[in-house]
Amino acid sequence: MKAVFVGGGSLRLLGILRGALKERKVFTGGVIHLHDLDVSRAEAMGRMLMKTPEYRGVNCEITWGSDLERHLGGADMVSVILRAGSMMSYELGADASIKKGFASSDNISPNGAFLALKGGPILMDLARKMERHCPNAILVDFVNPVAVLSGMVNNHTKIKAMGVCAGYTNHMWDLSRILYGLDEQLDVFDVDVAGVNHISYIVKGTAKGKDVFKELDAVLSAGWAPPELGRHLPAKTRRSIIKNSLGGIIRFYKELGVLIFSTEGDGMQHLDYEGAFRRDHKNWKPRSKAEIRAHLKSESKARVKMDMSFRRWLGRETPDKFWSEHWRTGDLVFRREDNDIFVKIMRAIAGAGKYKVAVSSLNRGAVEGFKDRTVLEYSQTIDRGKIVPAGKYSVPDVVYGITSSLATYQTMLGDAIASDNPQLLAHALMAYPIRQYSNASKQLYKELARINLEEIQPGLREVADFL
Helix, strand or coil: CEEEEECCCCCCHHHHHHHHHHCCCCCCCCEEEEECCCHHHHHHHHHHHHHCCCCCCCCCEEEEECCHHHHHCCCCEEEECCCCCCHHHHHHHHHHHHHCCCCCCCCCCHHHHHHHHHHHHHHHHHHHHHHHHCCCCEEEECCCCHHHHHHHHHHHCCCEEEECCHHHHHHHHHHHHHHHCCCCCCCCEEEEEEEECCEEEEEEEEECCEEHHHHHHHHHHCCCCCCCCCCCCCHHHHHHHHHHHHHHHHHHHHHHCCCECCCCHHHHHHHCHHHHHHHHHCCCCCCCHHHHHHHHHHHHHHHHHHHHHHHHHHHCCCCHHHHHHHHHHCCHHHCCCCCCHHHHHHHHHCCCCCEEEEEEEECCCCECCCCCCCEEEEEEEEECCEEEECCCECCCHHHHHHHHHHHHHHHHHHHHHHHCCHHHHHHHHHCCCCCCCCHHHHHHHHHHHHHCHHHCCHHHCCHHHHC
């Protein structure tokens, strides 16, 4: 197969492409093209891939550059891994949101909506290029908010798009820790999912062939205690996993009877918005622009340091033991990701198997009670270029209302971006189901529009006039 990666210098690609190259059928005789505006980052990734044990003996061409259209022809899959807009506007938007009582994230939040406005034109431009050069290729979007952008592409272009999330493997970690006391990513769960990205639910499934709900009931009734987590994880991360991820699954299973698929904080908080906001922001203080610049400068230095650390290995010996063990030192960039959703999608497209995955796409009759064109995250089966719902699903009644509101809001955002309609954008923003239609939400959206004014497409800049 031929795969094109927009944002091809992203360090997370190393583990993903190692996982794909492991299944030799995927890229034997194929092409991996790494597109990045910073060609040096794409080149570093390409050359590192050529050092991996998985690449040996695979007759696969790896190329890199910044001329995208030249390399789209013949692509079977095009993926996008990038962050749209400036970090300054995002951080200013985060502070504005928190000040008015709204959480901020790059996905399900008012601030996340404005990331969609900045990423949307990029995705639409890419989809139009794909229509010309590779109309049958699948667009796999990793740009948040993935539901908004994948729904937009599906509803307004001829390209098939899927929104994917790194959290796809969260349940493999979380359920392994809860059910078996193992701090491992076990691929022993066969689950079916329905909801929206970052807050979808396991509606049926098995763990090692046994009913996952019965297994969970048995473990919890026996007096569950969290396992010891790997020391390669920072202490803060270990505490967060136990308190938020595992704690969240267990809490909402006991309180609401729902089993969360992917424990993402900005999604779960919608099941306890006020409580989560108080806990997360009790010590929050507004920052000056100077303080934000200092923070961003520090983050930029950390990224440069990470890139330099990565590139240093290009000039060093990397025996097989390095590739199997080095990640345990905490350098997770080098860990092979066999179960990552990108890996399963590439295997399916290449004909190396039929895979069931949870991705964001149009409903198409899969989940009852939703329009066909509404964007949802649910289980779908991919077999080469064919993508079909893996079953017929129902969202649990207790969370149907919040799920429906979020899905409709995300679909409307995509429509507003594609149609360049500021009035529809205002309607979409007000449909976000936290303090809906309130003066607080209107004032926040006006402030976010001001902060992001120069970064969103001209046709949407009048959105404040309709709020």
